[in-house]
Amino acid sequence: MSELTTLRLGGPARSLVEARSEFELLAAVRGEPGPLLLVAGGSNLVVADAGFPGTVVRVLTAGVEERERDGCVELTVQAGEEWEPFVARCVAEGLAGVESLSGIPGSIGATPIQNVGAYGQEVAETIVSVRVLDRERDVVEELPAGDCGFAYRSSAFKRTPGRWVVLAVTFALERRELSAPLTYAELARTLAVAPGEGAPLADVREAVLALRRGKGMVLDPVDLDTVSAGSFFTNPIVEEGAFAALEERAAEHGRPPGFPEPDGRVKTSAAWLIERAGFQRGHGNPSGIAISSKHTLALTNRGQGTTAELLALAREIAGGVRDRFGVDLVPEPTLVGVDWP
Numbered sequence: 001m002s003e004l005t006t007l008r009l010g011g012p013a014r015s016l017v018e019a020r021s022e023f024e025l026l027a028a029v030r031g032e033p034g035p036l037l038l039v040a041g042g043s044n045l046v047v048a049d050a051g052f053p054g055t056v057v058r059v060l061t062a063g064v065e066e067r068e069r070d071g072c073v074e075l076t077v078q079a080g081e082e083w084e085p086f087v088a089r090c091v092a093e094g095l096a097g098v099e100s101l102s103g104i105p106g107s108i109g110a111t112p113i114q115n116v117g118a119y120g121q122e123v124a125e126t127i128v129s130v131r132v133l134d135r136e137r138d139v140v141e142e143l144p145a146g147d148c149g150f151a152y153r154s155s156a157f158k159r160t161p162g163r164w165v166v167l168a169v170t171f172a173l174e175r176r177e178l179s180a181p182l183t184y185a186e187l188a189r190t191l192a193v194a195p196g197e198g199a200p201l202a203d204v205r206e207a208v209l210a211l212r213r214g215k216g217m218v219l220d221p222v223d224l225d226t227v228s229a230g231s232f233f234t235n236p237i238v239e240e241g242a243f244a245a246l247e248e249r250a251a252e253h254g255r256p257p258g259f260p261e262p263d264g265r266v267k268t269s270a271a272w273l274i275e276r277a278g279f280q281r282g283h284g285n286p287s288g289i290a291i292s293s294k295h296t297l298a299l300t301n302r303g304q305g306t307t308a309e310l311l312a313l314a315r316e317i318a319g320g321v322r323d324r325f326g327v328d329l330v331p332e333p334t335l336v337g338v339d340w341p
């Protein structure tokens with residue numbers, strides 16, 4: 001599996017099937033009575049050193065259909081298509097809605113799984129529906145976005161692993177020169193626009209790519225800081241009372257970042273907590289697993305790492321944050337064959 005994951009980690013799979021059409025994908029999944037793991041870009045996967053004792057199905061389906069509807073452009077994209085060229089195409093065609101998600105590796109079909117997001121945008125904003133195989137009921141159906149349970153870095157698909165196979169995703173994008181209002185302060189600053197204003201799509205894409213490269217968040221075969229699964233931890237969302245308690249415990253470091261959620265809870269920054277708990281960039285084993293030298297949230301494999309070592313470092317960090325601030329960190333990638341915590 002180390003050849004199929006961006007972390008370059010994971011032992012052997014019992015068997016591997018490649019699915020290049022929806023027909024092949026359905027046949028591969030339906031024909032498999034035992035444990036099954038879908039893998040596309042492998043950029044959000046941590047697989048045990050012992051490997052996977054079942055069938056790995058590689059999602060390599062392809063194809064994009066474009067149509068005009070209700071003043072929008074709808075694009076239905078097969079699950080195995082790569083996300084980043086899709087974003088490039090949308091920006092080049094003047095279609096707004098995914099430009100801030102430039103540079104994210106992986107496939108179209110995985111984007112609804114954790115409601116992929118970055119720089120103030122997430123795919124839930126533009127997904128109209130997701131075509132799935134529901135393995136529980138053995139039916140292929142089109143799930144409207146409202147039925148996908150999208151939340152911050154989560155969805156019904158992520159909360160019930162194994163039930164749904166994403167076959168295709170339909171996005172609705174607006175033909176517009178300017179992006180949606182930019183809510184992410186760092187991005188607005190880079191583009192020299194006031195937060196809440198839009199900017200030309202191509203400018204937003206270039207600015208996002210530059211910011212991401214600076215953090216090692218665009219895959220680059222010669223940059224070890226990109227040998228990761230992206231952010232290893234999600235930003236914690238805590239009850240209002242727990243955030244007040246965090247403010248007290250963190251007082252010596254200043255006020256922790258706090259972003260109100262619609263349900264009254266507060267989202268804080270995992271990177272801020274990790275750094276203030278004493279873990280700096282580069283911490284770890286320079287030839288094994290270490291925190292990226294460019295981004296506190298990314299755990300990287302410097303060449304000789306193992307999944308056991310990755311998990312050990314992740315537990316050390318999460319334990320340090322819990323002891324210091326009383327906040328539990330939750331891993332973002334899908335963990336296969338390994339327990340957390």
Ligand SMILES: Cc1cc2nc3c(=O)[nH]c(=O)nc-3n(C[C@H](O)[C@H](O)[C@H](O)COP(=O)(O)OP(=O)(O)OC[C@H]3O[C@@H](n4cnc5c(N)ncnc54)[C@H](O)[C@@H]3O)c2cc1C
Nearest residue numbers: 038040041042043044106107109110116117118166230334
């Ligand atoms: C350098 C780097 C930067 C990143 N930056 C971001 C970021 O900014 N924002 C963000 O949200 N994520 C980010 N990620 C994480 C990752 O790129 C995304 O989660 C991406 O959508 C994963 O796609 P994938 O095809 O690689 O999925 P995989 O890693 O192959 O699979 C991920 C999960 O989805 C399941 N899955 C895959 N395809 C299907 C399917 N067709 N049907 C059902 N289940 C499926 C897999 O079984 C697995 O559980 C980053 C990762 C890296 C390495």
